[in-house]
Amino acid sequence: MTNGRPPVIKNDMEKETSCINARAILDYVRVHKGSDAVQHLIEDLHPEVDDLLAPEGFLRDPNNWTSCAVMAKLYGRAKVLLNDEMTAFHIARYAMTQSSMGYTQRLILKGFWSVDKILHNLQQVNDQWNRNKVVDVVETHRKGAVVRLFWHAHMKSRTRTSV
Numbered sequence: 001m002t003n004g005r006p007p008v009i010k011n012d013m014e015k016e017t018s019c020i021n022a023r024a025i026l027d028y029v030r031v032h033k034g035s036d037a038v039q040h041l042i043e044d045l046h047p048e049v050d051d052l053l054a055p056e057g058f059l060r061d062p063n064n065w066t067s068c069a070v071m072a073k074l075y076g077r078a079k080v081l082l083n084d085e086m087t088a089f090h091i092a093r094y095a096m097t098q099s100s101m102g103y104t105q106r107l108i109l110k111g112f113w114s115v116d117k118i119l120h121n122l123q124q125v126n127d128q129w130n131r132n133k134v135v136d137v138v139e140t141h142r143k144g145a146v147v148r149l150f151w152h153a154h155m156k157s158r159t160r161t162s163v
Contacts, residue, residue: 013046013070015066019060019061022070022071026074027095038056041077041081042074049066119145122147123135132151
């Protein structure tokens with residue numbers, strides 16, 4: 001303590017995306033490559049994450065938020081580790097079909113009642129877990145949809161991120 005006040009902790013990591021997204025990446029890699037691979041994913045992500053006693057616990061907690069740059073590193077590392085250009089797609093599908101949803105996610109999905117309503121309100125759904133893009137549903141089909149993502153210009157991850 002300095003002057004009766006606790007020390008100031010530098011908090012410079014942007015809070016742009018919910019760690020529920022990081023949890024999906026970690027779960028998918030654990031299922032397909034094992035726990036050691038997950039440890040490789042979370043090494044040297046960002047000083048703020050690296051300094052934590054339990055960085056994996058932080059990244060798995062949907063109440064925590066992290067930067068797009070950290071998420072880009074996680075996705076990039078997963079893509080290399082799995083040797084699959086479609087890794088992000090596979091992780092998203094896995095998250096929707098295999099992972100257990102939390103209370104908030106179930107409430108949101110129940111509130112919309114159908115995939116059509118979710119697609120109609122996709123920006124609102126996205127805003128629950130991300131602050132980094134505008135979502136535009138271009139067209140819908142019986143068995144799918146075409147969705148266009150417009151990343152906000154100020155996002156630091158728009159520049160190439162090393163993996």
